[in-house]
Amino acid sequence: MAVAAPAKAGTKRPKKQKEWKSPDEGQGKLAAMMLSPTFLVLVLVIGLPILAGIRQSFYTSGGLNANGFVVEGDQWAGLKNYTAIFQGSTASIFWQAFYVTTFFTVVCVIIEVIIGVAMALIMNRAVRGRSLIRASILIPWAIPTVVSAVLWKWIFNANGVANDLLGKQILWSTDGIQAQMAVIIADTWKTAPFIGLLVLAGLQVIPEEVYEAAKIDGSSAWNSFLHITLPLVKPALLVAVLFRILDNLRMFDLPYVLIGKGKPSVQTLSILAQQESVNTRYGPAAAYSVLLFIYLIIVAYAFIKILGADVIGDEARAQKKAKNKKSKAQRKIGRSVARGDTP
Numbered sequence: 001m002a003v004a005a006p007a008k009a010g011t012k013r014p015k016k017q018k019e020w021k022s023p024d025e026g027q028g029k030l031a032a033m034m035l036s037p038t039f040l041v042l043v044l045v046i047g048l049p050i051l052a053g054i055r056q057s058f059y060t061s062g063g064l065n066a067n068g069f070v071v072e073g074d075q076w077a078g079l080k081n082y083t084a085i086f087q088g089s090t091a092s093i094f095w096q097a098f099y100v101t102t103f104f105t106v107v108c109v110i111i112e113v114i115i116g117v118a119m120a121l122i123m124n125r126a127v128r129g130r131s132l133i134r135a136s137i138l139i140p141w142a143i144p145t146v147v148s149a150v151l152w153k154w155i156f157n158a159n160g161v162a163n164d165l166l167g168k169q170i171l172w173s174t175d176g177i178q179a180q181m182a183v184i185i186a187d188t189w190k191t192a193p194f195i196g197l198l199v200l201a202g203l204q205v206i207p208e209e210v211y212e213a214a215k216i217d218g219s220s221a222w223n224s225f226l227h228i229t230l231p232l233v234k235p236a237l238l239v240a241v242l243f244r245i246l247d248n249l250r251m252f253d254l255p256y257v258l259i260g261k262g263k264p265s266v267q268t269l270s271i272l273a274q275q276e277s278v279n280t281r282y283g284p285a286a287a288y289s290v291l292l293f294i295y296l297i298i299v300a301y302a303f304i305k306i307l308g309a310d311v312i313g314d315e316a317r318a319q320k321k322a323k324n325k326k327s328k329a330q331r332k333i334g335r336s337v338a339r340g341d342t343p
Helices: 028-056 080-085 088-124 130-142 145-155 161-166 177-203 208-216 221-249 253-258 269-278 282-307 314-339
Strands: 059-061 074-076
Touching (some): 059 282, 080 088, 088 130, 088 221, 088 269, 088 282, 130 177, 145 161, 145 177, 177 221, 177 253, 208 221, 221 282, 253 269, 269 282
C-alpha cells in the first residue's frame, strides 16, 4: 500500500480562497438598527391607536341601565356595534356613505390621473418659463386641504365667482349632485399636481434617445406616448394612483368644510364615524372606522396584486438579489475550473 509522503518542512499550505461576498450582505442588521427608532415611532403613533380603535369597537359608552340611571364607563358589547350597522335605518345610512366614499374615489382618481399626466408632460417639455409653470402647477398641492376647502367655499358661494361665470344661481352647499360636483372640482384642483409630480419624476429618467429612435422609425407622438412613455412611467404612476385611492377613501376634511355635515350626498364613511363620535357613541364610531380600515386594506391589496404596483421596491430588490446570486455562482464555477476540479 502506498503511503503519502509527508510534507516537507517549511512548505506552506495553499491558502483557502476567501468567499466573495455581495456588497449588500451584512447590511441588513445595520439597516434594521438605524430604522428601529422610526419603526418604534410608527408603532406608537399608528399601531397603538389602531389597536385601541379595534378594542373600542367592541364596547359601548354611556347609556341607561334598567333603572334609568346613566351608566358610566365602557360596557362590553361584543359584535353588537357591527351588527347594528347592517340593521334597520342604520344600514341605509352606512351603505349611502359607502357609496359616496367609493364614488368620490373612483371619479376623482380618474380625473386626477388624466390631468396629472397632462401636467407632467407639460412640465417635462423644454419650453420657456418651464420653472414658472412647474411652480404654479404645484402651488395647489402645497396649500393645506382645509384652507383649500375654505377658498373653494367662497368660490361656490351663492354670490361667488362660480355662479358669476356660469350665469346661474346654483346653491352648491345644499344636498345634491351640485355638492358632489363642488367636492370633485376642489379635490381635483388640490391633488392632481401630486400625480403630476410623481409622473414627472418618472419622465425625467427616460432617455431622450428612445424618443429620437422612435421618431426615426416613423412613430407618431401618440404611439410613442402609448408604447414608450406609459410603460416606462407605469411604476411611478401606479404608486401615485394607489396613494390617491387610499387618500380619497378616507376623505373627510374637504367635504366637511366645503359643504358641511348632515348632507347625505357628500357624507363619507369618515364623516359618518366623526358624527357618531361627536354624539358620544364611541363604540359605533370605532366600528365604522374599523370597517373603513378593512376596506382600505382590501383595496390596497387588490390594487397591488392585480396591477403589480411595486410600492416598497420589493421587485427591484429581488431582481438585484437574483443578479448577485447568479454572478456569485458564475464566479464559483470559474474558480472550480481554474483549480481543475471536476464539475
